[in-house]
Amino acid sequence: MLRLDKLHPVISGNKWFKLKYNLEAARGRRIITFGGAWSNHILATAAACKIAGLACTGIIRGERPAVFSATLLKAQEYGMELVFVSRETYKNMLSNGGIDSNAYIIPEGGNNPEGIRGAAEILSLADTSSAHTDIICATGTGTTLAGLISSAPAHQHITGISVLKGPLTLPIAPGNWSLQHDFHEGGYAKAMPRLYDFMNDFFRQTAIPLDRVYTGKMAFAVQQLIQRQHFKPGSRLLLIHTGGLQGNDSIPPGVLCF
Numbered sequence: 001m002l003r004l005d006k007l008h009p010v011i012s013g014n015k016w017f018k019l020k021y022n023l024e025a026a027r028g029r030r031i032i033t034f035g036g037a038w039s040n041h042i043l044a045t046a047a048a049c050k051i052a053g054l055a056c057t058g059i060i061r062g063e064r065p066a067v068f069s070a071t072l073l074k075a076q077e078y079g080m081e082l083v084f085v086s087r088e089t090y091k092n093m094l095s096n097g098g099i100d101s102n103a104y105i106i107p108e109g110g111n112n113p114e115g116i117r118g119a120a121e122i123l124s125l126a127d128t129s130s131a132h133t134d135i136i137c138a139t140g141t142g143t144t145l146a147g148l149i150s151s152a153p154a155h156q157h158i159t160g161i162s163v164l165k166g167p168l169t170l171p172i173a174p175g176n177w178s179l180q181h182d183f184h185e186g187g188y189a190k191a192m193p194r195l196y197d198f199m200n201d202f203f204r205q206t207a208i209p210l211d212r213v214y215t216g217k218m219a220f221a222v223q224q225l226i227q228r229q230h231f232k233p234g235s236r237l238l239l240i241h242t243g244g245l246q247g248n249d250s251i252p253p254g255v256l257c258f
């Protein structure tokens with residue numbers, strides 16, 4: 001497992017890679033981006049902008065809550081301006097983009113060419129001596145998957161485990177990659193008790209914490225795919241831990257053993 005969760009305490013995992021070239025492209029302008037109340041991307045952007053000395057605004061999906069999530073509290077602490085909009089306005093803003101023409105807009109989840117370019121650098125941290133046959137990551141927008149596909153050698157197969165219910169079509173040419181759609185455990189950010197059981201078992205066996213939205217589902221999927229003999233005998237799997245552990249703060253205490 002490539003532990004991107006260990007890169008930085010807050011700008012966790014793949015989000016750091018997706019932000020890197022976006023912060024460069026902003027060239028000092030205010031950054032505006034989008035996300036939900038528990039968004040890893042919102043928190044990572046807030047922390048990265050603080051470090052880079054950039055002003056930033058987070059457009060948050062849904063009405064202003066009476067009690068802020070741990071994610072929003074931290075984002076605010078880092079100096080991010082939070083603007084709450086209804087789900088409908090949020091959708092319109094996502095498709096129309098512009099709010100402030102002087103600002104630099106990063107789409108939801110960091111999903112743009114700069115994000116893909118950054119994600120392509122993830123594999124530079126992998127131990128290439130292990131001769132992996134397969135690389136597996138959790139997939140939301142597909143930005144990370146696209147970056148991995150663009151940088152992995154042709155003999156490796158990249159599998160994205162979609163955390164979204166329903167089909168996800170990605171603008172990536174067919175090749176040495178595929179998507180698995182059956183492991184969303186009820187839909188985005190939904191979790192059944194068996195997912196928490198798996199995450200607890202996984203932690204007891206490996207001492208590796210997983211998050212409930214992405215990496216928990218990815219590792220659970222890999223276990224099931226192995227049981228179904230999906231991977232050829234002799235395969236060497238590299239799982240990407242894309243971070244996101246801060247989102248576990250949304251789980252009531254006592255459910256997870258870590």
Ligand SMILES: *Cc1c(COP(=O)(O)O)cnc(C)c1O
Nearest residue numbers: 140141142143144214242243244
């Ligand atoms: C955002 C996120 C993902 C999804 O990445 P995409 O590039 O949007 O597919 C996966 N894992 C974690 C922990 C994330 O925070």
